[in-house]
Amino acid sequence: MTIHEFFHGWTANRCGDPTARLQGRLTLNPLAHIDIMGALCFVFAGFGWGKPVPINPNNFRTPRRDNMIVSFAGPASNFISAFLFGMVFQLLRNIPLPSNLSTMIFNLLITMIVVNLSLAFFNMIPIFPLDGSHILEGLLPYRLSVRYKEIERYGPFILLGLIVMGNFTGVSILSLVLGPPIKYFLKLFSGLS
Template identity: 40%
Template structure:
């Protein structure tokens, strides 16, 4: 059970991660011709439109949670298959970019280049980064209703309808078992995402920290 301070520091990463993830789904769906998310009020960065109260609290307390899924009508996506894959990957792409951003902010805060140094600020940025890395790695799992499954389903051979139906039926149980028992070690997935984040963020951090200090504090 995390401490109260740890919960408070995790709130920004969870709220921003969830809101931007779902907004990305809605935005890309709109780009591909489906206005369902817009009509349902999901084409917004307002966290209240995307947060599920129970899912948010569980992620803060237990490390496992969810947001309100964005409803998409695949029949309105053009081209459909490309649109479905793009919409599915939009959320994790957004979380990846957020993880890069929070790592950059952590680096600047830890160096005292944000105009105000405090270890709690640095730790908050670090936790936000790890939360978004979790959202990337977890959502890439090929299990419904996760984004990875919506991509993997297009790679299955014809005649896989029964397998897909069984995955939808038993996926909630499988996901629960994964988190309750830790029977599947997902740390290699998270570590791979973290390394990719560092790979992208490092040259950006070097470029930013090379700027004059006065410019950074403007």
């Protein structure tokens, strides 16, 4: 979450919005990005969230375009992180290491790839408050984007419903949708078949 939120703030700053920087949120310190309620939900319910970096689209030079770019920066940073962890994984596979150490390192690297791919693809879902909703809003013609924005208040409930429904029914729609691209890129980045 730290890298994801940092790149939202960094990109917003580059697009003309200094809000995150002025509030001390343009940092890689994970403590600055922890949301207490999100952390508690993660511990007790298996899902959580970080504290979103504050962004003021009124400061952007080109608000619709820049909001899309800033929204895309978070998932892109997760995707790039997954790729980099995959490169490290593939490099270390060719180096002889003690088996107990290599197992621990490889499991950690695979976990980091999966976590970052999961964050990247999950955040691209076009349901508010996820990044994908802001990207879709910017891609829609203006009249449709206004109508889309009107229903964003229902987004958190839809998202929560999808998460809870998967926990109660044992059939996770999110896993069905996100699982295939995550598995594909895990194999691609790690070199595992």
